[in-house]
Amino acid sequence: MASKGDYFGLGRLLSIILAIIPVTSWVLGFLTRFSEGKILAGILRLILGWNIIWIVDLVLMILSGRILRIIPL
Numbered sequence: 001m002a003s004k005g006d007y008f009g010l011g012r013l014l015s016i017i018l019a020i021i022p023v024t025s026w027v028l029g030f031l032t033r034f035s036e037g038k039i040l041a042g043i044l045r046l047i048l049g050w051n052i053i054w055i056v057d058l059v060l061m062i063l064s065g066r067i068l069r070i071i072p073l
Helices: 010-020 022-035 041-050 052-063
Strands: none
Touching: 010 041, 010 052, 022 041, 022 052, 041 052
């Protein structure tokens, strides 16, 4: 069975492709955090998602299939 990616349970390969594109990574990153009920983490991604977080998310998505969890609460 294929490994699930972090973007709403999409496949890992599709999640990696979406993470490569900065705009989709930014949008899906904060939507994922909002859907998990992590409002503060979603707002931080909305504000800071265009910089280093995008690069870290891309690396983590390739290596582990998960996005960065800055605020786990």
